[in-house]
Amino acid sequence: MALFDLAWSRHTGGQFVLRIEDTDRHRLVEGSEEQIYDTLRWLGLDPEESPELGGVYGPYRQSERLDTYRPHVEQLLEDGHAYHCWCSSERLAGMRAEQQRTKSSGGYDRLCLGKSAQERAELPGFSETPVVRMHIPDDVSLEFEDLIRGTVKAPRPDDQVILKADGFPTYHLAVVVDDHLMNITTVVRGEEWISSTPKHVLLYQWLGWEPPKFAHMPLLRNTDKSKISKRKNPAARLMWFRERGYLPEALRNFLQLLAYPPVGEDDSEVASFEEFVAAFDWQKVNTTGPIFDVKKLDWLNGHYIRQLSGTELSARIINFAEESGALTDPTDEQVALVARATPLIQERLTLLSEALGKINFLIRSDDDIEIADDARAQLNDDAPQVLDAAMAALAELNPFTAEAIQPRLRAVLVEGLGIKPKFAFTPLRVGITGQRVSPPLFESMEILGRKSTLLRLQGLADSL
């Protein structure tokens, strides 16, 4: 949502405002506000105004704006557009259960409408502290214009509560008051709000304000097609992707693709945020709720990793390793090693989190190389012979570089011993890395150096 908000505000030269809608004190979660800031910052979607940054329309936390809402509630009450309701939650629950049972259409039954506290107190299901409800007129307009969908119909609203018993406004009142006071021109929100929009339009009317434009985005869905939830899908917490080793630019591109057709060169699906902003048009936003396909994100992530410069990628690998705790306080040698090894693994990476595992054999000490079972199983009977010949050739090779190692080993093993390359190099790979698959062999040897290379080859030869 924020992505499209920002794209639109950039496209039109507007401001991107972040407001925290924390009007439900029962659902307050420690740290969730921080998580929002962290996520936006990570994705590079920085707001112009927010609770952190402040701004001329502050405060930007609804819990700090209680005094702002009160006079408007008073006005609605005075104008007869709203009324007090003393119904207890027990009574309301019972009423709904009854409606459910008789399959009659829902909505508050207006028991309190037109009654004073004293009159209402005589009836059952009375609660001391009243709430304030909207008095929805019979001729309420059920249509509105949506930037994405055009003319949209919505269900007939209930007598919605706008001020709760604890003095907090509900979302419906708060969003209207704040959007007006903060000069919001465009409301971008999820499809789930379509059915509430008539209430909001009504409030604008009653308060004598010009309503903003609305854009209702499709809802992201779980693999089972239900509305995305943190319960069912860890990916609903965007920082999960950071923890998994995804690049923010890849996730941004992916998110964009979920709700918007390709905008890149030749309609490429890989497109920068700038390209997205330049092409932005509400009418092109998709109306169907997409399902997260992580496979495509993986591909995008690999693509973005390959586009990074070597130094940039190794910096990100180090950074990720530190954040994930895989590497604490890396030494200069470790950093240098990662930098040298990065080109070997760059095009083999899907996630940043895979990097250290792929070059682990370079980091470990020579006597700490364990030969994996499936790697050992690859070895042929001629492995000892191959290892001996390779060690002899490498012992006196100068310089000890990949460019020199490759032709030398080729000459000795492939041409000299007459062994096919595939089988000639396997024992070396197993000895050097302990693995069946690895980054390029000769470059690895170069990084490792002659001493370690020979030590490891000898180690494998001894174990045969």
Next chain:
RNA sequence: GUCCCCAUCGUCUAGCGGCCUAGGACUCCGCCCUUUCAAGGCGGCAGCGCCGGUUCGAAUCCGGUUGGGGAUGCCA
């Protein structure tokens, strides 16, 4: 239940009446390249939910139906 939204390959989509025997991307499967694995190149499998109508002509327009989603809270 009621109301609202939506409907093209497994997934993300292009398509806005003839250019569509439906195009692209991801996945998957072959082949090429190759010291393994990747990356890259080439090729392949796979889709307009269904029924009516409008029209010379429908993936595209209309109606219905089915399916999915959302709302129906002193949640947002």
